[in-house]
Amino acid sequence: MLVNKRKAIKTSYVISIFIAFFLFSSQELVANTESPTVYFINLQNDDKTPTTFVVQFGLKGLGIAPAGIQIPGTGHHHLLIDYPALPNLKNPLGANDNIKHYGKGQTEAVLTLPPGKHTLQLVLGDHEHVPLSPPVLSEKITIEVSQQTK
Numbered sequence: 001m002l003v004n005k006r007k008a009i010k011t012s013y014v015i016s017i018f019i020a021f022f023l024f025s026s027q028e029l030v031a032n033t034e035s036p037t038v039y040f041i042n043l044q045n046d047d048k049t050p051t052t053f054v055v056q057f058g059l060k061g062l063g064i065a066p067a068g069i070q071i072p073g074t075g076h077h078h079l080l081i082d083y084p085a086l087p088n089l090k091n092p093l094g095a096n097d098n099i100k101h102y103g104k105g106q107t108e109a110v111l112t113l114p115p116g117k118h119t120l121q122l123v124l125g126d127h128e129h130v131p132l133s134p135p136v137l138s139e140k141i142t143i144e145v146s147q148q149t150k
């Protein structure tokens, strides 16, 4: 009888370890499946900036790799400046005044923009500059740039 009781305790102990392990691993799963996010660290919507200013790029849930280097779960930053809507997210992003590539893996940039309102949005692209699928886009923010006063 005592042996059976001990066996029952041992079994329930083993079961609770399994349950704890299962709970732990399912929490890990939740953490890993949280969708990646890209965001501006030092700017938010309606901020005012001088004509030359620093923009810091934040990224959660993915890594940064330079353009041309293919590592799963990584990409590099692209900044859309005054881009009317969204570029075609299936093709490599172009490079012009409205789309800046940070293909060395930069996580910040110094911008100089003319006074007035401008929109900024981050897009993470893969080693070939193609936006990730599903897309990893920041909020599109509007900033007001004004001439520095001395």
Ligand SMILES: [Cu+2]
Pocket (backbone or CB within 6 Å): 067, 076, 077, 078, 093, 101, 102, 103, 125, 128, 129
């Ligand atoms: Cu690129």
